Structure formats: structure tokens, C-alpha cells
Amino acid sequence: MITRRALLxxxxxxxxxxxxxxTLVGFLTGCGSSDxxxxxxxxxxxxxxxxxxxxxxxxxxxxxxxxxxxxxxxxVSPSTSRIKxxxxxxxxxxxxxxxxxxQRGEQGDSTIVPSTCRQCDVCMTVCPQKAITVNxxxxxxxxxxxxxxxxxxxxxxxxQQVITIDKTTRKSLKCDLCEGSPNCAxxxxxxxxxxYTWEDAxxxxxxxxxYLELV
Amino acid sequence: MTTTYGGWAGYILRVNLTTKVITKETTETYxxxxxxxxxxxxxxxxxxxxxxxxxxxxxxxxxxxGPLSGSGAICSARTTITSRxxxxxxxxxxxxxxxxxxxPELKFAGYDAIIIEGKSETPVWLKIVDDTVTxxxxxxxxxxxxxxxxxxxxxxxxxxxxxxxxxPSGEHLVAQSTIQTQGGHSAGGHGAVLGxxxxxxxxxxxxxxxxxxxxxxxxxxRELDDHILGIIGANNNGVVPNQPQSWAExxxxxxxxxxxxxxxxxxxxxPVDVGETPWDDxxxxxxxxxMAEMYFGRDEANKIFKRPxxxxxxxxxxxCEVKNPKMKTEYNLPxxxxxxxxxxxxxxxxxxxxxxxxxxxxxxxxxxxxYMDDNGIxxxxxxxxxxxxxxxxxxxxxxxxxxxEYAAINWAQYADLDAHFMQDFYTxxxxxxxxxxxxxxxxxxxxxxxxxxxxxxxxxxxEDILNEVESPRMAELTFELESDANYDLxxxxxxxxxxxxxxxxxxxxxxxxxxxSESAGQVGALLNTxxxxxxxxxxxxxxxxxxxxxxxxxxxxxxxxxxxxxxxVQHYTAMNxxxxxxxxxxxxxxxxxxxxxxxxxxxxLVVSPDANRDYIGDSSIEAQMFSLVTGIETxxxxxxxxxxxxxxxxxxxxxxxxxxxxxxNKHDVLSEWxxxxxxDKNFGDEGTIKMDRDDIQIGLDMFYAxxxxxKDTGVPTRATLEKFKLGYVADKLESLxxxxx
Numbered sequence: 001m002i003t004r005r006a007l008l009x010x011x012x013x014x015x016x017x018x019x020x021x022x023t024l025v026g027f028l029t030g031c032g033s034s035d036x037x038x039x040x041x042x043x044x045x046x047x048x049x050x051x052x053x054x055x056x057x058x059x060x061x062x063x064x065x066x067x068x069x070x071x072x073x074x075x076v077s078p079s080t081s082r083i084k085x086x087x088x089x090x091x092x093x094x095x096x097x098x099x100x101x102x103q104r105g106e107q108g109d110s111t112i113v114p115s116t117c118r119q120c121d122v123c124m125t126v127c128p129q130k131a132i133t134v135n136x137x138x139x140x141x142x143x144x145x146x147x148x149x150x151x152x153x154x155x156x157x158x159x160q161q162v163i164t165i166d167k168t169t170r171k172s173l174k175c176d177l178c179e180g181s182p183n184c185a186x187x188x189x190x191x192x193x194x195x196y197t198w199e200d201a202x203x204x205x206x207x208x209x210x211y212l213e214l215v
Numbered sequence: 216m217t218t219t220y221g222g223w224a225g226y227i228l229r230v231n232l233t234t235k236v237i238t239k240e241t242t243e244t245y246x247x248x249x250x251x252x253x254x255x256x257x258x259x260x261x262x263x264x265x266x267x268x269x270x271x272x273x274x275x276x277x278x279x280x281g282p283l284s285g286s287g288a289i290c291s292a293r294t295t296i297t298s299r300x301x302x303x304x305x306x307x308x309x310x311x312x313x314x315x316x317x318x319p320e321l322k323f324a325g326y327d328a329i330i331i332e333g334k335s336e337t338p339v340w341l342k343i344v345d346d347t348v349t350x351x352x353x354x355x356x357x358x359x360x361x362x363x364x365x366x367x368x369x370x371x372x373x374x375x376x377x378x379x380x381x382x383p384s385g386e387h388l389v390a391q392s393t394i395q396t397q398g399g400h401s402a403g404g405h406g407a408v409l410g411x412x413x414x415x416x417x418x419x420x421x422x423x424x425x426x427x428x429x430x431x432x433x434x435x436x437r438e439l440d441d442h443i444l445g446i447i448g449a450n451n452n453g454v455v456p457n458q459p460q461s462w463a464e465x466x467x468x469x470x471x472x473x474x475x476x477x478x479x480x481x482x483x484x485x486p487v488d489v490g491e492t493p494w495d496d497x498x499x500x501x502x503x504x505x506m507a508e509m510y511f512g513r514d515e516a517n518k519i520f521k522r523p524x525x526x527x528x529x530x531x532x533x534x535c536e537v538k539n540p541k542m543k544t545e546y547n548l549p550x551x552x553x554x555x556x557x558x559x560x561x562x563x564x565x566x567x568x569x570x571x572x573x574x575x576x577x578x579x580x581x582x583x584x585x586y587m588d589d590n591g592i593x594x595x596x597x598x599x600x601x602x603x604x605x606x607x608x609x610x611x612x613x614x615x616x617x618x619x620e621y622a623a624i625n626w627a628q629y630a631d632l633d634a635h636f637m638q639d640f641y642t643x644x645x646x647x648x649x650x651x652x653x654x655x656x657x658x659x660x661x662x663x664x665x666x667x668x669x670x671x672x673x674x675x676x677x678e679d680i681l682n683e684v685e686s687p688r689m690a691e692l693t694f695e696l697e698s699d700a701n702y703d704l705x706x707x708x709x710x711x712x713x714x715x716x717x718x719x720x721x722x723x724x725x726x727x728x729x730x731x732s733e734s735a736g737q738v739g740a741l742l743n744t745x746x747x748x749x750x751x752x753x754x755x756x757x758x759x760x761x762x763x764x765x766x767x768x769x770x771x772x773x774x775x776x777x778x779x780x781x782x783x784v785q786h787y788t789a790m791n792x793x794x795x796x797x798x799x800x801x802x803x804x805x806x807x808x809x810x811x812x813x814x815x816x817x818x819x820l821v822v823s824p825d826a827n828r829d830y831i832g833d834s835s836i837e838a839q840m841f842s843l844v845t846g847i848e849t850x851x852x853x854x855x856x857x858x859x860x861x862x863x864x865x866x867x868x869x870x871x872x873x874x875x876x877x878x879x880n881k882h883d884v885l886s887e888w889x890x891x892x893x894x895d896k897n898f899g900d901e902g903t904i905k906m907d908r909d910d911i912q913i914g915l916d917m918f919y920a921x922x923x924x925x926k927d928t929g930v931p932t933r934a935t936l937e938k939f940k941l942g943y944v945a946d947k948l949e950s951l952x953x954x955x956x
Contacts, residue, residue, distance in 0.1 A: 059524060060525065
């Protein structure tokens with residue numbers, strides 16, 4: 001059995017065009033995985049994922065706004081944003097704890113840990129309409145609105161809980177990497193959110209994961 | 216909502232705490248008043264009741280957002296709170312504001328404002344989850360500090376809730392109390408109003424959207440966002456760096472663009488070296504301000520500064536998230552983290568006598584900020600701390616306080632600059648009569664200076680005032696310091712209007728100085744006469760403290776308001792009409808921002824860091840934002856006219872509440888020290904901020920003329936009120952003999 005740490009320690013990298021599975025991809029995508037490294041989970045294709053560095057995030061939520069602005073109807077809201085800051089903003093990823101002052105969040109140690117889509121396959125796999133497919137150019141898993149019926153399976157199963165169903169249109173709202181030029185990253189005033197290729201993402205994801213844990 | 220406007224959510228909640236009835240009404244009634252402050256003033260005008268106190272059940276409190284809140288427009292997340300204010304003489308109306316994420320959440324829930332009226336018999340909190348609005352019992356929250364209140368309500372609602380609350384200070388009807396949201400965002404002076412109504416907190420979850428006008432495209436919003444980022448500076452719109460940087464033509468130590476080489480987010484888990492912060496690096500905008508070194512000194516800041524913080528949709532980040540482990544280890548607090556800005560850190564420091572930078576100052580500011588915020592205490596722009604510091608320096612407390620109380624206060628801690636003093640100090644203020652013993656100190660500091668002085672600024676016997684004695688004795692305090700000799704004051708009866716260290720600027724309202732004559736001569740002085748509390752106006756500061764050379768600033772000022780609008784600081788020339796136009800512009804923009812609700816600490820942006828634009832900004836950005844978000848094509852002049860209407864209403868409501876037509880002599884009056892300081896200098900000499908009595912009277916003449924106010928009384932004329940669609944206001948004032956002939 002290869003553990004994630006062992007894999008990383010061995011200098012394993014994720015290369016485009018290769019089918020990877022097991023702990024490394026599970027780690028990168030946040031999908032969770034079996035410890036059976038032989039089980040393929042995801043085929044790595046061009047593109048990558050958005051990750052926020054919690055040390056640099058200053059909680060302005062301009063990324064949420066830019067996401068709202070850049071998709072369809074001009075209606076600004078965290079609920080229509082594909083990146084989620086609010087849910088971890090005040091008290092961190094685990095909500096109010098008895099020692100909330102020591103936990104993450106604005107009311108805790110002031111660390112803010114926004115959640116982003118890791119472009120894993122879970123939503124695509126669970127969609128009964130086959131409405132989510134891979135954009136071969138960007139690598140993003142994207143929703144086909146013509147097929148989406150708003151059942152919410154993708155949102156329920158999303159490991160990062162960053163998919164929502166638009167209350168008005170009843171369509172799934174999922175990060176599509178803005179066709180290769182993510183708006184959230186462009187408006188971040190500290191460079192906290194960045195697009196990482198699969199090859200570059202390991203250290204950033206590891207840092208992010210550290211801040212999701214209870215302190 | 217029956218229109219297709221963007222921006223406004225469409226509804227206002229009216230919450231009657233006496234009857235427990237909660238109703239919705241349309242926001243369209245208030246569209247002419249923009250939003251925010253405009254809604255607040257219109258509601259209080261419509262429902263005016265003569266002679267009531269701020270803490271009476273008949274008083275209303277309005278919490279309002281503007282059409283830009285939540286739209287994503289840059290720096291648009293202010294929340295305005297409007298009500299009669301117990302800190303102000305005659306409990307006149309004021310508007311306070313906090314930032315954070317509250318008003319966007321209110322908009323996402325579907326509301327532009329909440330009108331709170333009546334009074335509950337038992338403690339309650341208001342729960343808003345979109346369309347579901349309920350009053351919940353708050354018995355278990357009453358007496359709880361603000362931080363734990365936030366946590367308790369978040370646990371009940373879900374942690375995404377945005378919450379505003381009062382602390383023990385508001386509960387005890389302490390006039391100097393705040394309403395606060397997330398971290399240290401606080402609005403000053405109205406905590407006691409909510410306390411009197413037994414409303415502990417408001418929690419909101421909004422899952423809806425702020426809709427943008429259908430005629431506006433996403434690309435237009437992004438384009439405007441980019442345009443603003445190309446001309447916005449740092450905090451208070453400093454547009455040059457504080458220290459030289461390789462990309463910068465200019466630098467100025469007066470600029471709040473503090474982020475640069477040598478600045479480190481040293482308390483971050485992996486310290487961040489800020490390095491150079493070029494104006495066109497959009498991914499370093501949030502690092503420019505790095506204000507901690509202004510409050511703590513660079514060495515301390517580099518140790519304790521974790522990151523900057525601030526409000527929804529703002530890239531500038533003026534708040535300082537700091538980590539001082541000693542808060543836990545030495546001061547027994549439950550946290551080592553604190554976030555705040557400006558007086559949130561400075562008030563404790565002022566109160567303790569302004570020690571120089573170092574660990575003692577850091578401890579005072581972080582520990583003090585914790586106790587101020589957890590108790591919900593308002594500094595009144597430093598008046599609280601100025602009073603504490605000045606009376607201590609003069610030995611007045613030993614005279615004022617009963618011997619037993621004086622002996623019980625740890626003055627040795629105070630003298631030793633020991634931050635442990637902060638716990639007892641702020642607890643005395645917050646708990647007022649419920650603090651053990653006589654607590655004259657806390658009750659006096661918490662009540663507001665205006666209660667304790669006569670028309671000449673001389674102090675009554677404090678205990679007589681607190682005991683509501685009908686004919687209170689005088690305190691019989693005299694000027695005795697060596698420094699008083701320079702002003703021929705030794706042996707004379709002490710007056711807060713003569714004491715330049717007390718910084719009472721507007722003597723009628725007893726308001727503290729806030730960017731007045733020390734910043735912009737008569738311009739600052741005039742705009743400090745109009746509001747009922749310190750004006751919280753940074754319209755002028757965003758130009759004059761931008762850091763550009765004076766010649767450039769004077770050129771911009773001349774282009775906007777005429778030659779001679781802006782003198783070099785501390786080298787003032789006589790009053791002229793350009794300055795009157797400048798002062799009016801400042802107030803109009805201030806009211807505009809408090810109505811939109813946009814940050815007046817950042818906007819207007821009349822200058823920029825862009826040398827290619829010759830450092831010129833764009834004063835029409837607010838109108839561009841308003842037009843895109845609402846879909847109502849509105850020019851800068853048209854939007855300013857709407858804001859001026861709110862400003863005229865503000866003045867008229869003050870006339871109505873005071874039942875006083877003579878605003879010139881009963882409201883717009885400056886303290887003596889403003890004219891008498893620097894005894895060895897005359898008005899106009901280089902190096903002094905002193906004003907001249909006759910010159911200020913000329914200033915009022917010119918300013919009233921610009922405002923369309925009657926020269927003798929300073930009250931808006933009928934013609935002016937009708938010009939701004941306020942004929943009904945003129946009718947009411949006329950019926951009460953409060954309208955100029």
C-alpha cells in the first residue's frame with residue numbers, strides 16, 4: 001500500500017495524459033480514495049485546479065463577486081458563486097467550537113479558508129443526467145444546462161461543498177474555470193487564489209488541507 | 216418589487232418590539248433618498264416625536280443598506296445606523312456606520328433596511344433567514360460579551376450568519392456604546408438605543424441575490440471594477456507610498472500606503488514579506504495599506520501583524536488582524552487575536568497617556584481593544600480617552616471621585632502603563648451603576664461629556680449630575696498646569712472649551728475634532744460644524760492626505776472648486792468662496808457615500824497613483840456604479856443633487872429636533888481653543904492651525920450661501936427645500952415658525 005506521504009516523498013508527480021488513482025489524486029482533488037493505489041480514479045488532462053492560500057486570504061470575497069459577475073445573469077451573491085468563502089469565514093471549516101477563539105475564522109485565529117472546486121469526478125459520476133462532462137481544453141468539469149435538471153445530487157456529493165443549485169434557474173452552479181481564465185484569481189487583491197496545474201498543486205493543496213483541520 | 220431596478224432589494228422590515236409585529240414595506244418610497252442614511256433620515260423625519268430621549272420607546276432606530284451594498288461595487292459594504300443619540304446634547308439624530316459583511320447579507324436576504332421601534336419587555340434577538348423573520352428570546356444572551364454573543368447566535372443559525380449585537384455597555388444604557396458586527400466593526404453611539412429596547416442582536420442569513428439592472432452586462436461591471444482598481448490608492452486614498460519605492464515618483468510619510476519593503480506579516484504562520492507594492496500590481500492591492508505599523512510602530516507591527524482585513528468587496532483592507540500571545544498568557548484573555556482599526560486601537564492608547572511604541576503600547580492597544588469591543592464601548596472619536604487622560608494629568612479624578620472609589624482604582628497600574636488597567640477601566644464604563652461601589656468614574660465616562668458641562672464648558676459636580684440634582688453644584692476645577700500659563704489660564708475655572716487637549720471642536724454639540732482645522736483649515740472647520748457628532752467625513756482627507764506634492768493637490772482643488780480652495784496644512788489664508796464650495800462638496804459626497812452605502816474613508820477618488828493620468832482620479836465613479844447597478848442612468852451632478860437633498864433633510868431634522876431656528880448661534884459654534892491656541896502665533900502664521908473668529912463668521916456666510924441656507928439662522932430656505940423636492944419639510948418647519956422668513 002502506498003500512502004500519500006510516501007508517494008509525495010518519492011517525488012511522484014502528476015503528468016498530463018496519465019491515469020492516476022489512489023491516494024495522490026484523492027488528496028489533490030479532495031475526493032477521498034481507497035488506499036489501493038492501483039484503482040484509477042481520474043485521468044489527468046490539461047488544466048488543473050484553483051486553490052486558495054489561507055495565509056494570504058484577506059476575506060474580501062471579491063472572488064465570490066467576480067464569479068457571480070462572470071457567469072450569466074448579473075446577480076451577485078455568495079449563493080451563485082462557485083467559490084465559497086462565507087461558509088468558513090466567521091468560525092472556520094468546523095463551525096462554532098467551544099474553543100472558537102483558537103479555531104479558524106475571523107472570530108478565531110483570523111485565518112480564512114475559502115473552498116474551491118478541485119475538478120474531481122464525483123459530480124460527473126453521480127449526475128443521473130450525464131450533464132457534467134470534461135472540457136478537454138481546460139480540464140474543467142462543466143455543467144450542460146440543457147441536460148441539468150437541478151436534482152442536486154452533484155451538490156450533495158461534492159467533497160468541497162462548493163456546488164449549489166441556482167434557486168431561480170434550477171441549474172447546477174459549478175466552477176468551470178472560466179474557460180481557462182478564472183475571474184476569481186484575476187480580482188484577488190493579494191494573489192491568494194491561483195490556478196495550479198496538477199503538477200504544481202501538491203504543495204498548495206497540502207497547505208490548504210492543513211487549515212481545514214481543527215486546531 | 217414592481218420595478219426592474221437593480222441594486223435595491225425592494226423591501227424594508229419594520230419591527231415593532233412592543234407589539235412584536237413585523238411588517239414589510241416597499242423600498243420604492245425611499246428611492247429619492249438613495250438608501251442608507253437617506254432612508255434613516257426620512258424615516259425619522261416622517262415619524263418625528265417632539266422632545267423624546269434616545270432611549271425612549273418612541274425613538275426609532277434604522278439599520279440600512281444602500282443600493283450598492285452587496286452588488287460587488289468596490290468598498291460598498293457599509294451599514295448605516297440612524298437614530299437619536301444619547302451621547303449628543305438634546306439627543307439629536309446621528310448616523311453611525313460599520314463595515315464588515317452585514318449589509319450585503321441583509322440585501323441577500325431581501326431587505327434594504329430594518330426599522331426598529333417600540334420596546335420589548337424581555338430581551339430578544341431578531342432572526343432573519345430570507346423571508347422568515349422572527350423575534351427570539353435572548354435572556355441567555357443578556358449580559359454576554361459581544362464575541363460570545365456572535366458565537367452563540369452563529370451556533371443557533373449557522374456560522375454563515377452575519378450578526379450585529381450590543382455588549383453589556385448597551386444593555387446598561389451607557390451612552391458611549393456601539394452596535395457591532397464581525398470583529399471590531401462598530402457604529403458609535405446607538406448601543407444604548409438597542410439596549411433600551413431590549414434588542415440584543417440581529418442575525419441574518421440571506422441566500423438570495425443582489426440583482427443588477429438587466430441593461431447592464433457582466434463585462435461592464437468588470438470593466439468598471441478594473442477602472443477603479445487603476446486609480447484607487449491605499450487607506451484614505453493615499454496614492455503614493457509612505458516610503459520610497461523604485462516604481463514611485465513620489466513618497467510621503469503622511470500617506471497610509473504603508474505596505475512596502477521592510478513590512479512583514481510577521482505573525483502569519485509563514486511570515487509574508489510584503490516587498491514593493493507597485494500601483495499597477497492588482498494582486499498586491501490588498502497589501503498596500505498594512506496599517507499596523509501606523510498603530511504599533513514597525514518593529515512591533517512586524518511581530519504581531521498577521522494580515523490585513525476589512526469589509527465585503529473592498530480590496531484595500533484597512534483593518535489589522537494582529538496576534539499578541541501575551542493577551543492569553545499575561546492578561547488571561549480567551550484569545551490572542553484581535554482585529555480593529557483606528558480608534559479601536561488608539562482609544563486605549565490615548566486613555567493611558569500615549570506611551571511610545573513598544574511592548575507596553577502593544578499590550579495596551581490589543582488588550583484595550585478586546586475589552587472595548589467585547590463590552591461594546593464607543594470612543595466618541597477619542598473623546599472618551601481624551602477625558603480620561605486629561606483629567607488624570609490634571610489630577611481632577613482625585614477631586615471628583617469619592618475617596619473610597621479613588622483609592623480602589625489601581626492608579627499605580629495606570630502610571631506604570633500596565634495594560635492590566637484596561638480590564639477594570641472598560642468594565643467600569645460598561646457596567647455603569649451595576650459596577651460595585653460608587654463608580655463615578657465609569658458612569659461619568661460612559662455618559663457623554665455634554666451632560667456634565669454648562670454653557671461655558673465648565674464642569675458641574677459630577678455626582679450631582681449623576682444623581683439628577685435639580686440645581687447641580689459646580690465642580691470648582693481650575694487650570695493649574697504649567698502649560699496653562701502660556702495661555703493665561705492658571706487659576707481660572709476649568710472649561711473643556713478652553714482646553715486644547717480635550718479636543719472639543721463643535722462646542723454646541725460637544726463633538727470631538729475629526730479632521731477639522733488641523734487638516735484643512737476653514738474647510739475642515741466648517742464641515743465639523745454641521746453634523747451633530749463628529750462628521751466622520753474623509754472626503755477632504757482623501758485628497759489632502761493623498762501624499763502628492765502640495766502643488767498638485769492645490770491644482771486639483773482649484774480645478775474643482777476654484778483658486779485658493781486648499782492651503783498648505785498649518786499655513787492658512789483667509790476664507791474664500793472656493794473653500795466654501797470645497798466644504799459643501801465634502802459633505803455632499805459624505806452623505807452620498809453614507810446613503811449608497813459606500814466607504815467615505817476611500818471615496819471620492821479625485822486623485823490616483825497613475826502618473827500616466829497625471830495623478831488625476833475620477834469623481835464620477837459613484838455615479839457610474841449607481842447607473843450600472845440600478846440601471847437608472849444618472850450623472851455625477853444628478854447623484855450629488857440626490858445626496859444634497861438628504862443633507863438638506865438632515866439639517867432640517869436637526870432644526871426640528873432642537874426646535875431651534877437659530878442654528879448659527881446654537882449649533883454651528885466652535886470652541887474657544889480653536890481660536891486661542893498657539894498664543895505666540897496669529898491666524899495665518901506658518902505652523903499653526905488656529906482659526907480667526909471673524910474669518911470663521913465670514914466662512915459661515917459663504918458656506919450658508921453655497922448651501923442655500925438663510926444667512927442669519929443657517930436654516931435651509933423654502934426655495935432651497937423645494938429645489939430638492941422637500942416642500943413638505945418647508946411646510947412643517949413653517950408651521951412651527953422654524954423656517955426663515
